[in-house]
Amino acid sequence: MIQQPNEQERAGRVRWKRPPTPYEQFMAEEGIPVVRGIGLYDVRELPLSPWTRLGGRGSYIQLDGTEGVWGMYVVEIPPRSELRPERHVYEEIYFVVEGRGSTEIWKENASRRQVFEWQPGSLFSVPVNCSHRLVNAASSPVLVLAATGAPALMNIVKSTRFIFDNPFDFSDRYDGSPQYFSPKTEVEAHPITERAILRSNLIADIVNCELPVDNQRSPGYRRFEPFMAGNHFFGGGDAQLPFIAEHQPGRYSKAHGHASGAVLICLRGKGYTYTWPMELGTRPWEAGKGHLVKRQDYVPGGMVTAAPGGGNWFHQHFGVGKEGLRVLAVAGGYWKVKGSPGDDIVSNNADLEEGGRSIPYAQEDPWVRAEFKQALAEGGAEFRMPE
Secondary structure: OOOOOOOOOOOOOOOOOOOOOOHHHHHHHHHOOOEEEEEEEEEEOOOOOOOOOOEEEEEEEOOOOOOOOEEEEEEEOOEEEEOEEEEEEHHOOEEEOOOOOEEEEEOOOOOOOOEEEEEEEEEEEEEOOEEEEEEEEEOOOOEEEEEHHHHHHHHOOOOHHHHHOOOOOOOOOOOOOOOOOOOOOHHHHEOOOOOOEEEEOOEEOOOOOOOOOOOOOOOOOOOEEEEEEOHHHHHHOOOOOOEEEEEOOOOEOEEEEEEEOEEEEEEEEEEEEEEEHHHHHOOOOOOOOHHOOOEEEEEEOEEEEOOOOOEEEEEEEEEEOOOOEEEEEEEEOOOOOOOOOOOOOOOOOHHHHHOOOOOOOOHOOOOHHHHHHHHHOOOOOOOOOOO
């Protein structure tokens, strides 16, 4: 029974411990590790445990700033084995870290299953609420990294039966056509941003595929956005995620800020990311606040959350190897939507004086370039940034 406060008191509490969300409860009940933090050096180093529901061995990944929005996991498929079939009404994309295999797709009461093969570096998406299973017919293990829209949906409906046992047929997403998973290679201009997109439900190798020049994040920067399986949570419509991008050797991105939610996965090269709250300013080291900046190092298979603090953070990406730094950026939800219909939108990639949230090289903290030069020299790589 609630006790009424007197005039000098306040009802209830003003501080409390945050309870777990329905999705966080779901992860805990799955019986596999849940890894948190701002990033990972390499997903191959994650602890894996037997996964009763899905099969194989797995681990959930819930990086800082992605809570309640979207989630990730890795799953290992033993040699000559397969995962258990599943279907769900959230969207999901898969990146093959190691191994070769195939995916089977089918609808309820279907007379046949559609099958496509994949290899290290493949990216694909299963159409929403289609039954599917991943198969490893080879003699070595498979390691797959998945990104899902499960947290947002699970936190809203709070019903695993609705999510995993729902008969609704999303016929506008998947028609079973023989060419549905045939890889496409021809890029086109985004209807709104005019940046490069690729409409393909399977990309055979995002580690080595050709990327068109973009130049928005760094000199010589290359990039395209995959539009997959009719997804909206992970791209499509006016969204700008996921994307595959590459910074040229000896060059680094401008620092830029946006809301939490984006994660960069290293595909090729090696490097590090700095990220800091925007209230620290554009020159945190010069202001004596460098100890508040977070750093994540990574190699292929590693990752970093771009803005871990739940709000707007600057972040800046550096490749320190002799080859370019190639990344897969993934995020979910609708956090990219701004303003009202018809409003003018300025990209985060525009410089601060243009109304965007990118720090021009001439205005960045001098410590940034000095340290980058040193890191390149230690690795025997050439500094190639313009003055």
